[in-house]
Amino acid sequence: MALLKALLALGALLVGVLLAGALLLSPHYQVSRSVLIKAPAERVFAHLDSPAGWARWGVWYRKDPQMKVTPEGSAQGVGAAWSWTSKSEGNGRMKLTAVEAGKRVGYELQIEDFNPSTGQLELVPEAGGTRVTWTMQGDVGHRLARWFAFFMDRLVGPDFEAGLANLKQLAEKQ
Template sequence: MAFLRKLLMFFAIVIGILFVVSFFLPKEASINRSVVIKASSAQVFDYLNKAKNFNEWSPWFEMEPEGKYEFSGPEIGIGGKLAWEGEKTGKGTQEIIESNPYQNIRSELIFDGQPPAYAAYDLEPLNDGTKVTWSFKVDLNGPIDKYMGLMIDSFVGDMYEAGLKNLKAKVESLPKQAELAIQVDSIEHKPELVTVDAQALLYVSNKVDFDADKISQAMAQDYAKLIGFMAEKQLNFAGPPLAITTGGSPEEGFWAFEAAMPIDIPAEVDDASEIKFKQSYSGKAVKLVHIGSYMSMSASYEKLAKYVADNGLEMNGNVWEQYISDPGVTAEKDLITHLYFPVK
């Protein structure tokens, strides 16, 4: 009995020590792995920004392809959600909660019965491609969680490395940016009648001389103001930036426009602020994909105007452009811009 009491006392002391030590352990666990993908940050971002693409490279889907998987929410960006359930992978959800074009994407993961965890993809443009850093972070609440957190790297490190290897192979197998531009040009470079949904927009109104350098400078300043406001108010991007024409032409020598940024939720703005909020146009529109320089759009606009006239359509508001490619990483000849004419 004396031996048993000593043994129990020994275990009690060990447990007590472990409990006390746990107060000094990290309150969160994290892991990250990186890979360089030979593709532009725009192409990598566009691929990762679609929740439904996750299972194409996920090591967990590879481990249990027979599990139950369900996608919901928007096809692109914030709100895209994957739910899964399997014997090996358990049960949970992964939802995109932040999406900053060509920079990073952040997702919330809910594992059955556990507090939220967060995963992120951070993109860094390089001369020969894009460095992708995939990270995971979770808060640790109790002593057991904190000790388990010390082993997170050994638990999932290999899975992250395998996933990034799959991601690299998948993205590098896609058409490169120049090839993609040719493909879009051959398939989509014709006007088409579409229906567009309203989006929440922040915008700044401006008017400049019809000069390429002045237009570029004005738009850069306006988008910087919008991004600064969004950061201050903790608002998220909900799509690529756009510009709405409100007046002017090359013949008149000026261009009046609204530099706009789609956001995920309505925003409150001060009446005196130059930054305004509104819902974008919704309804029928004629869309055309333009490939090339921003200053070479005249022919594309002529195609749109001809389509409207030939089909007996009537204009129904201001035209707008949406800038799909990132000019910082895409050659000017390969820039993709979506042009829209709203019609009745």
Template structure:
């Protein structure tokens, strides 16, 4: 009985220590990527503002091959959204605001995960011949230790996919220009 009490006390102490230590970790994870697309800003904006165009360049817009996608009408601009239901995940992306020559901000809700607030910001390059793009995602992690630990690897989880998406977007926009 004494051994059982010692084990329970150890587990409780260890759990409390992990929780208190996790309070020192940031409660928000941010992943950012930048790039330059050699195409006019209106060409790039057309692809980031239209959710139906996301399927061409954004891997998260087609979460799995079994997913069914449904779009709002219209599928572009502030308030536009799409939903998906598949074997692997269910979710919704909503454009919160959209401005030509500036970009879009969106909210991505995936069932079972924390909401992701994102933005794809656009600017003219100094020479005016290309578009500078800044894509950022912010995830509020909350207080639970396992979510905060996930924040430490957020860049490794989401960063390569963002790089791939920006490269694909760049190729599409540059070929249309």
């Protein structure tokens, strides 16, 4: 009986720490990764301004080849969008919201059961190629979900790195 009381007390303490910790954490997050691609900005940009372009280098497509992707809106540029369903990668929708040829692509991302996030891929000419910086930011909202914001860089950052590596390989090969 004493063991049961101790376990219950420990469980209550852990729940209290999780709740109190969540109150102290920010609901906002930002993830950013960068890579130097040995190719001109125009060649890199050609893979960023359409759903078909993202499908060639996006890491989530490679994680789930069975992902069902449905194009929406324009085929290219502002308004181009796509939704997907995936058992392993979740369901969601992405829409291109800003396009500056050779310079930047902005987007809005909606993953099922999460608040929307926004992001961009920025291209900056640099000696030897183009620096591509992929940034995403958002707000998780709910108090307990703030733990997701705290760990978001570690959760999403490796996928950004893998996606940028795929983009680098694709753009440099052309």
